[in-house]
Amino acid sequence: xxxxxxxxxxxxxxxxxxxxxxxxxxxxxxxxxxxxxxxxxxxxxxxxxxxxxxxxxxxxxxxxxxxxxxxxxxxxxxxxxxxxxxxxxxxxxxxxxxxxxxxxxxxxxxxxxxxxxxxxxxxxxxxxxxxxxxxxxxxxxxxxxxxxxxxxxxxxxxxxxxxxxxxxxxxxxxxxxxxxxxxxxxxxxxxxxxxxxxxxxxxxxxxxxxxxxxxxxxxxxxxxxxxxxxxxxxxxxxxxxxxxxxxxxxxxxxxxxxxxxxxxxxxxxxxxxxxxxxxxxxxxxxxxxxxxxxxxxxxxxxxxxxxxxxxxxxxxxxxxxxxxxxxxxxxxxxxxxxxxxxxxxxxxxxxxxxxxxxxxxxxxxxx
Ligand code: SF4
Numbered sequence: 001x002x003x004x005x006x007x008x009x010x011x012x013x014x015x016x017x018x019x020x021x022x023x024x025x026x027x028x029x030x031x032x033x034x035x036x037x038x039x040x041x042x043x044x045x046x047x048x049x050x051x052x053x054x055x056x057x058x059x060x061x062x063x064x065x066x067x068x069x070x071x072x073x074x075x076x077x078x079x080x081x082x083x084x085x086x087x088x089x090x091x092x093x094x095x096x097x098x099x100x101x102x103x104x105x106x107x108x109x110x111x112x113x114x115x116x117x118x119x120x121x122x123x124x125x126x127x128x129x130x131x132x133x134x135x136x137x138x139x140x141x142x143x144x145x146x147x148x149x150x151x152x153x154x155x156x157x158x159x160x161x162x163x164x165x166x167x168x169x170x171x172x173x174x175x176x177x178x179x180x181x182x183x184x185x186x187x188x189x190x191x192x193x194x195x196x197x198x199x200x201x202x203x204x205x206x207x208x209x210x211x212x213x214x215x216x217x218x219x220x221x222x223x224x225x226x227x228x229x230x231x232x233x234x235x236x237x238x239x240x241x242x243x244x245x246x247x248x249x250x251x252x253x254x255x256x257x258x259x260x261x262x263x264x265x266x267x268x269x270x271x272x273x274x275x276x277x278x279x280x281x282x283x284x285x286x287x288x289x290x291x292x293x294x295x296x297x298x299x300x301x302x303x304x305x306x307x308x309x310x311x312x313x314x315x316x317x318x319x320x321x322x323x324x325x326x327x328x329x330x331x332x333x334x335x336x337x338x339x340x341x342x343x344x345x346x347x348x349x350x351x352x353x354x355x356x357x358x359x360x361x362x363x364x365x366x367x
Contacts, residue, residue, distance in 0.1 A: 051101020
């Protein structure tokens with residue numbers, strides 16, 4: 001556990017001091033990894049936005065009225081899925097992000113749809129879709145909220161990687177009027193159980209923090225240490241997303257003082273200092289538009305999934321950047337923007353992390 005004095009010294013660091021420390025850490029990388037930023041060309045299959053939680057900052061949940069009169073997804077339709085896969089193939093996407101609310105099959109509407117489609121439960125439905133995607137050499141990355149150990153074990157051979165944001169372990173956020181008041185699935189105990197289970201099962205894993213939802217900088221630094229300690233135990237965390245909450249209408253959480261870019265830069269740099277070169281750091285490029293170079297200086301390695309087809313369903317007003325433009329920005333900093341798969345290269349090689357059926361498909365993908 002991190003000492004209070006260490007947290008204080010991190011807090012005192014200026015952006016300039018952090019940049020110097022980040023630079024020294026980056027210099028330790030092998031030359032072929034030093035000046036590379038990665039991204040994954042993907043599209044999203046939003047399977048169901050029915051969710052047992054109601055996070056104050058969530059725009060995705062079925063209860064929140066959507067922009068442009070878009071309806072809610074009880075269960076992604078076959079036709080819609082086929083259309084998206086066809087488009088994904090046309091644009092040469094290698095990854096499909098499968099996302100949903102947490103435990104959608106707790107809802108009768110979803111259960112009925114599953115029955116109609118001949119699925120015993122939501123996990124069976126996910127497995128069917130993954131099988132279909134893999135037939136087209138598209139690698140699924142799944143993020144479905146909290147899953148049990150057995151569910152993750154069952155799903156391992158159907159996807160290239162999995163993810164779940166830790167978001168924040170601050171218990172303050174569960175108090176009356178705070179963002180997690182109605183979100184039992186966000187209890188730190190559950191999130192940590194999921195992330196630890198992924199480690200036990202040797203699943204290449206993405207997690208991250210959602211910044212600006214009411215937690216303190218001390219909470220954030222503690223959470224970064226926590227992620228590092230879990231990774232030290234299992235070695236399965238391939239990347240950590242440092243994601244800023246972006247203000248939206250129609251949702252309960254309306255902070256008076258949204259998180260600033262300076263705060264985001266500081267947190268990203270501190271994350272690099274804590275993770276050293278062990279874990280990749282991603283910032284979503286559509287949420288930090290215009291500040292990409294500053295984030296590169298803070299040691300990011302990755303811009304995450306960028307889709308030529310689908311929206312960011314969490315932040316639909318923040319459009320994905322053009323890959324060409326992002327590449328130009330990277331080049332001005334002396335970096336190369338390189339495509340990656342949803343499973344990081346080192347985990348394809350690492351014993352027991354990449355199931356044989358997935359490895360075979362990867363062998364036939366050009367990227
Ligand atoms: S768990 Fe996810 S989908 Fe559900 S309300 Fe929270 S942020 Fe939204």
